[in-house]
Amino acid sequence: AKIRHYQWEVEYKFWSPDCVENPVMAINGKFPGPTIRAVAGDTIHVELTNKLHTEGVVIHWHGIRQFGTPWADGTASISQCAINPGETFIYRFKVDKAGTYFYHGHYGMQRSAGLYGSLIVDVAEGEKPPFHYDGEFNLLLSDWWHQSVHEQEIGLSSIPFRWIGEPQTILMNGRGQYNCSLAAHFSSNSSLSKCTLRGGEQCAPHILHALPNKIYRLRIASTTALAALNLAIGNHKMVVVEADGNYLQPFEVQDLDIYSGESYSVLITTNQDPTQNYWVSVGVRGREPKTPQGLTLLNYLPNSASKLPPSAPPVTPRWDDYDHSKAFSNKILALMGSPKPPTNYDHRIILLNTQNRINGYTKWAINNVSLAVPATPYLGSIKYGLKHAFDRNPPPENFSSNYDVMKPPMNPNSTHGNGVYMLNLNTTVDVILQNANTLTANTSEIHPWHLHGHDFWVLGYGEGKFRDGDEKKFNLKNPPLRNTAVIFPFGWTALRFVTDNPGVWAFHCHIEPHLHMGMGVVFAEGVHRVGNIPNQALACGLTGKRFMKNN
Numbered sequence: 001a002k003i004r005h006y007q008w009e010v011e012y013k014f015w016s017p018d019c020v021e022n023p024v025m026a027i028n029g030k031f032p033g034p035t036i037r038a039v040a041g042d043t044i045h046v047e048l049t050n051k052l053h054t055e056g057v058v059i060h061w062h063g064i065r066q067f068g069t070p071w072a073d074g075t076a077s078i079s080q081c082a083i084n085p086g087e088t089f090i091y092r093f094k095v096d097k098a099g100t101y102f103y104h105g106h107y108g109m110q111r112s113a114g115l116y117g118s119l120i121v122d123v124a125e126g127e128k129p130p131f132h133y134d135g136e137f138n139l140l141l142s143d144w145w146h147q148s149v150h151e152q153e154i155g156l157s158s159i160p161f162r163w164i165g166e167p168q169t170i171l172m173n174g175r176g177q178y179n180c181s182l183a184a185h186f187s188s189n190s191s192l193s194k195c196t197l198r199g200g201e202q203c204a205p206h207i208l209h210a211l212p213n214k215i216y217r218l219r220i221a222s223t224t225a226l227a228a229l230n231l232a233i234g235n236h237k238m239v240v241v242e243a244d245g246n247y248l249q250p251f252e253v254q255d256l257d258i259y260s261g262e263s264y265s266v267l268i269t270t271n272q273d274p275t276q277n278y279w280v281s282v283g284v285r286g287r288e289p290k291t292p293q294g295l296t297l298l299n300y301l302p303n304s305a306s307k308l309p310p311s312a313p314p315v316t317p318r319w320d321d322y323d324h325s326k327a328f329s330n331k332i333l334a335l336m337g338s339p340k341p342p343t344n345y346d347h348r349i350i351l352l353n354t355q356n357r358i359n360g361y362t363k364w365a366i367n368n369v370s371l372a373v374p375a376t377p378y379l380g381s382i383k384y385g386l387k388h389a390f391d392r393n394p395p396p397e398n399f400s401s402n403y404d405v406m407k408p409p410m411n412p413n414s415t416h417g418n419g420v421y422m423l424n425l426n427t428t429v430d431v432i433l434q435n436a437n438t439l440t441a442n443t444s445e446i447h448p449w450h451l452h453g454h455d456f457w458v459l460g461y462g463e464g465k466f467r468d469g470d471e472k473k474f475n476l477k478n479p480p481l482r483n484t485a486v487i488f489p490f491g492w493t494a495l496r497f498v499t500d501n502p503g504v505w506a507f508h509c510h511i512e513p514h515l516h517m518g519m520g521v522v523f524a525e526g527v528h529r530v531g532n533i534p535n536q537a538l539a540c541g542l543t544g545k546r547f548m549k550n551n
């Protein structure tokens with residue numbers, strides 16, 4: 001195993017991700033940030049220097065469980081203090097499991113501002129993945145707004161509420177086209193002109209150059225701020241083999257739904273007409289789309305990459321065809337031989353997701369508590385028993401049995417909270433995520449929930465309110481292990497995980513504005529077992545004062 005050293009500087013830079021210049025958060029002058037490539041068992045060592053002038057920063061390593069290094073999880077106010085301008089923080093952690101991952105900012109809405117990149121872990125030397133491929137491509141998907149993230153944040157915390165709206169552009173590896181389309185000549189009603197890109201521009205598509213009659217592994221991860229996406233490749237079926245760093249029982253699809261926080265690997269065989277190139281298209285699902293499809297090409301060599309396919313790009317399924325999305329989710333099952341969940345749970349927590357109001361501000365709340373994280377990071381304040389750092393009353397583990405999830409809340413008034421779900425170490429926890437109607441009648445949205453520090457088994461999805469007896473329908477035979485799972489509109493999703501990782505772990509909606517509006521909770525387990533938290537992770541708020549006194 002190797003130690004992989006990186007020195008990174010984070011700063012704002014002008015960039016043209018979609019051919020329109022705007023500020024982006026860059027790492028070492030690049031957007032997206034550099035791809036980390038490692039081998040299972042390696043140690044990643046990133047010295048991160050904050051070169052921003054007026055903001056703190058942290059980076060979360062999404063999908064890496066941080067066994068034994070909970071202070072390296074990169075969650076501001078939870079695992080560490082935000083790194084101040086001019087300071088350097090060392091993230092040092094092990095990548096123990098091969099898979100397709102990514103990293104991103106986890107402070108304010110810095111992920112929306114473009115602070116992200118890919119993290120790919122190959123199988124350990126001498127080992128093989130359970131499928132064959134000749135080559136691979138990596139696609140990190142995101143969505144992009146022209147309004148600055150600062151303006152977005154102000155809008156979300158204004159009265160009246162100003163929603164961020166739909167993204168201007170979908171980006172693939174940080175590249176998209178706003179005022180032109182690669183496929184303009186195929187669309188009759190499009191006002192967009194055909195792009196005239198030479199290939200060297202920051203917004204030129206990242207083209208996938210392939211040889212005919214080979215098998216390629218396409219790694220796809222989504223770090224969108226909002227959009228649920230669907231990816232399809234003209235004329236090519238995809239065999240889905242990995243999700244969130246866990247192998248799946250392979251299954252074939254024409255198109256793939258991917259929610260923010262998820263990753264997949266699919267296998268494609270380049271066995272189509274070798275004289276042509278093919279579209280790779282990415283469209284919006286789950287919200288009425290106002291964003292054009294993101295496009296790039298699968299280029300069969302030696303064809304010129306500028307040769308466009310003879311027909312239009314694949315059409316994205318209708319945004320509200322939830323049956324299509326559910327059918328896809330239900331096909332995702334663990335590869336035979338994968339770890340199985342314990343058959344019983346020790347502790348069950350039911351989390352109702354609602355849109356609410358606090359003093360006229362629009363918020364999201366979980367069991368009527370909207371998360372507002374404290375100044376002192378939980379990891380230090382729990383470990384050192386600092387009583388006043390956060391609310392010591394545990395948050396509610398259920399909601400009122402007469403709550404009607406099909407209607408807007410009868411009483412939309414909610415409260416802020418920063419309490420922690422204290423979980424016993426080495427126990428099995430079930431979480432039932434319960435969706436509900438928003439503040440608007442007949443409306444319920446998709447939310448992808450992401451857990452830090454763990455993978456969970458996705459035991460099942462259901463419609464309406466979760467009821468006693470629904471657990472009889474759980475899949476305990478081959479549920480997939482994941483770190484992100486969606487709740488569908490007006491439905492519930494059941495998850496199970498084992499508290500085997502001492503630390504404090506965020507669990508939240510991966511839609512950036514929703515987390516910012518309070519849509520998350522905090523789990524803590526075995527914090528007394530956590531040793532040697534670096535001072536750098538503690539030196540702010542009450543822990544900062546304490547350490548300054550002691551040293």
Ligand SMILES: O=C1O[C@H]([C@@H](O)CO)C(O)=C1O
Pocket residue numbers: 163438445514
């Ligand atoms: O949080 C949200 O706010 C808007 C809408 O509910 C109110 O404008 C929306 O679509 C969200 O996801």
